[in-house]
Amino acid sequence: MSKLAVVALGGNALQRNNQRGTIEEQERNTFNTLENLVFLLSDGYDLVITHGNGPQVGDLLQRNDAGALTYGIPQMPLDICVAGTQGEIGYMIERILRNVLKKHGIKKNVVSLISQVVVDRKGKSFSNLVKRIGRSYPEEMARKLEAEKGWVFKEEIKTGGGFRRVVPSPEPVDVLNSAIIRQLVLAGNIVIAAGGGGIPVYIDSRGNYRPVEAVIDKDMASALLAVTVHADEFYILTDVPYVYLNYKKPNQEIAEFINRDDARRYIQMGMFAEGSMAPKMEAALYFIEHGGSKSVITEATKLENKKYGSRITMD
Numbered sequence: 001m002s003k004l005a006v007v008a009l010g011g012n013a014l015q016r017n018n019q020r021g022t023i024e025e026q027e028r029n030t031f032n033t034l035e036n037l038v039f040l041l042s043d044g045y046d047l048v049i050t051h052g053n054g055p056q057v058g059d060l061l062q063r064n065d066a067g068a069l070t071y072g073i074p075q076m077p078l079d080i081c082v083a084g085t086q087g088e089i090g091y092m093i094e095r096i097l098r099n100v101l102k103k104h105g106i107k108k109n110v111v112s113l114i115s116q117v118v119v120d121r122k123g124k125s126f127s128n129l130v131k132r133i134g135r136s137y138p139e140e141m142a143r144k145l146e147a148e149k150g151w152v153f154k155e156e157i158k159t160g161g162g163f164r165r166v167v168p169s170p171e172p173v174d175v176l177n178s179a180i181i182r183q184l185v186l187a188g189n190i191v192i193a194a195g196g197g198g199i200p201v202y203i204d205s206r207g208n209y210r211p212v213e214a215v216i217d218k219d220m221a222s223a224l225l226a227v228t229v230h231a232d233e234f235y236i237l238t239d240v241p242y243v244y245l246n247y248k249k250p251n252q253e254i255a256e257f258i259n260r261d262d263a264r265r266y267i268q269m270g271m272f273a274e275g276s277m278a279p280k281m282e283a284a285l286y287f288i289e290h291g292g293s294k295s296v297i298t299e300a301t302k303l304e305n306k307k308y309g310s311r312i313t314m315d
Helices: 023-035 038-042 054-071 078-103 139-149 178-186 218-228 260-268 277-289
Strands: 004-009 046-051 110-112 116-119 131-137 153-155 163-167 172-175 190-192 199-203 209-211 233-238 243-245 253-255 257-259 294-299 310-313
Touching: 004 218, 023 078, 038 078, 046 078, 046 178, 046 218, 054 078, 054 131, 078 110, 078 190, 078 199, 131 139, 139 153, 139 163, 172 178, 172 218, 178 190, 178 218, 218 233, 218 277, 233 277, 257 260, 260 277, 260 310, 277 294, 277 310
Parallel strands: 004 046, 004 233, 046 190, 110 190, 116 199, 233 294, 257 310
Antiparallel strands: 116 172, 131 163, 153 163, 199 209, 243 253, 294 310
């Protein structure tokens, strides 16, 4: 009987840190990453694929800013930008995956879904804005935009100065259309969904869905989707083959098998960096604490050998 796995593409899956982000670079990276999913498909897994959009939505926001400042083109809000990048990245993954499947003689349909994710509009993240987006502005321009648009800016101290806009990073509470995603994947289709953490929306007092200017953590949204589609396993593909304790220190060590209690203890000790491995560990824990059998954090290139990767389980 086949297993259902949610695979979150991250790290250097689409765009690497030393690259400009040209479409040729992104397509090459995407092809190389998707080649490795064949190992899961060959083992009989049904797949839901999620992905990040950090570099892409950042670039789109800067195009937004440049168009507004230079040509007076109206700026689009953050939710529209997330939707746009979901579409472009989903299209790229879907098209290239079709070619990968053809190469390996695998007959499966691939479908991309524009995904909205509900957040709690009253959550504490809306009073503690931490997620930086878009370009850096001189202080005078930042204050002008604050007055005109109600945006909030914080000074960039570590990365070259200026002021960048900050938005909430709320917890996801529901992935819309998750029941449809499960139906599609159980019918044998590969589904691409919840890109970039999903388009953030909230439900107002009348029960209507409203957009919200926020960025949802892509790994946590992927974990929530994995729970709601009743996945057996959850894979987070990043740029390291294992989770490491004391990362890049003389006493660095591989943590290959991690149970729930140890994972919580490591997080409380500050063992993982807040901007990189910590949210991945939180997402991996969320999945197993809500019924999943195991979470795996590893590089895409290591999927061929099941001995690679850190496995997080309840016991």
